[in-house]
Amino acid sequence: MITSAMGIWNYWIVFILMMIGLFIVIGRKNLLKKIVGLTIFQTSVFLLYITFGKITGGTAPILTENSSTIYSNPLPHVLILTAIVVGVATTALALALVVRINSIYGSIEEDDISAHDLIDYHDQNNTLKKSTLQNSK
């Protein structure tokens, strides 16, 4: 059983990274750390796809002159390129939002932001002067 477990060590790494990433997204209250956790989570998915594509004895899927080479499956590589681009766009959008949140609320800890939002929620008539986009520091 140990040898069969060691034979699939790729998948062990994939799932460990996946769980680490998911825990960081859920368990950490700092907004930037959540983005880092999301990136780790998405990276583990890329590793999963590439592991699916590897064929035993196969080399990289680039055409060579030798006609009897075995190539690994090129389709997961293409899917991962697309998924990496999507992940980059998600990270960029999340970072832009964090920059805005920091300039308006003054912190990127979720507890402080929730405290500010609770004050906003109970103060429906906008009697408190709070910073909006027009007059922030």
Add this chain to the structure above:
Amino acid sequence: MIDIFINNLPILIVTVPLMMSLFVVLVTNSHLSFLLTLATTFITFLIAILLYQEVQSYSSISYALGNWLPPLGIEYVIDHVSIIPIIIISGIGFLATLFAYKIMPSELSDSSISKTYGLWLLAISGLIGLVTTGDAFNLFVFLEISSLASVALVAMGAKQDRQALIAAYNYLIIGAVGATFYVIGVGLLYAITGTLNLADITSKLALMEDNRALIAGFGFMVVGIMIKAAVFPLHIWLPRAYAYAPSAVSILLAATATKASLYILARILFSVFLPSENIVSFTLTYIILPLSVFAMFAGTIMAIYEKDIKRLLAHSSIAQIGYITLAFSIGTKSSVAAGFIHMSNHALIKGGLFMAITSISYYIQKRVTIENLSGLGKAMPITFCCFIICSLSLAGLPLTAGFVSKLYLIKSAISSEGLWLSFMILFSSALSLIYLWKMIEALWLSPLNKQDIKIKEKPVIYTSLLLITFLNIYFGLDASLIVNSSFNASNLLLGINK
């Protein structure tokens, strides 16, 4: 030239908004960008109607991208099932754009209006591509296009209320986790079947018995789509995102974004995993059915305690999504048809309610809460009348569209599950009357503020609202269009057996 146009309709309905959004982003004049957006959504709606006519005669259109035939290539599938969300998304996109003419400049700064319209078109194009495609990974790409565009649209509301930013951030993180779960599921399915085409996955799954990878892939895909569709425990992102978005964006997203994901859920549960009946029926009976019942009650009860009207309507959206997933989870032909009927009607109802609340907040220029609403019904009779009709439709009174969907839902629930389920549905509909009556009482039976007496309603704002209310009443009186399309859809989806 015309037959080139007709042959390529399935791809045009996705690429026309996509290409036009590139132009709209570059334009700096806000009126010109509005006109371009309106023209594009109108053309998209026309293409959707043409596709509807074609589906009536051909019953399934398959369009191979790049002339690579399926299962090797990406294909776009338009059949009786996918034409319903296409019509909903393009129709509501057009009506919401029409409504947004005066609303957008009142909430956003002039320089950001054209960028918002560019994102608007990108979101509509992503949603339509999501329901059109027949390839599992292409679905993920369009899922992320529509999701990122929606997040950016929600974050545009930060000028009015700064809570929009953290709401958009939560929407982004939770949505990205959901999409990544879906990708894991697709990867596992690709590893077992070797293909990405949804119809081909079904035929390959018919040849193998249930194994662990299949169950894991199914679980990941379903949970990922449930996060995007805001089914009960995974709905946390929805109330704040819809409440603090710009008002025109709330109308568009509340009526369309979750409907597309619910259609994908129905596709995955019934069409792709058709051969593995044990897993699907286990999931439907023991997981989705109880969660839908919880959703109906949790959404309604949270809405009763809300003071902010847009958050109230967002919570009631969660309850309505619970009705749709309840209809899917019963699993018979009539209940799946009832789910599609409620999908279409809820888009009209929520669109109308959000439009009425938006016009109220446009006139009083403050955030709409229960206290701010006092007496405004006397000052704005047309808006208030449309609001009453749409809220009666939400509760399910006869002669309105909501009644038709509740009727079919309760009929199918009685015929398959027994009386207790229909009692739950009726009880939660009765509970929804509580928060609707709170709003009506504040609007009509409370005294009017002195400064609100001078409000005059402008036709350019209430035209779209009257149109949606008229559609509510029309589909309540003559629901044959929606009912027939939904029954065609469920016949196609559930196949010959059952």
Add this chain to the structure above:
Amino acid sequence: MYKNPILRVCTKILFAPIILFGLYVQFHGDYGPGGGFQAGVIVASAFILYSIVFGLNEGQKLLPPNVNLVLLAFGAFLYGAVGFTTMLMGEPFLSYNILGENSQAGQHLGILIIEFGVGLTVCNVMIALFNSFAGYQPNQGS
């Protein structure tokens, strides 16, 4: 940072070879690892290096923001234009076979053009992202 002579000279020396390498990666996507996205990021990194060392104003003189926006949209539009051209010739969207005499030449030309469009868009998106992050002033709207 522009006062440091080593950084200044090295940036000026490296700027052109980075773009050359980016173009190499772009057009060798057919025969090796490469393609539009990777090449776009490499070319963008040259411009971003210049902006980091010499300051944001100099970087914006090199590539003005409105040219950035227009090129961004143009890259994506190029992709769609190839698709629409094949549609106007009667085949489904993005079928490259009819763009050349035989299917191999058509595929080669079609993929070359769309990868160039992708590379153009990705390069300009990265530069626009850098400009908006680096030039962010908290007291401006939007």
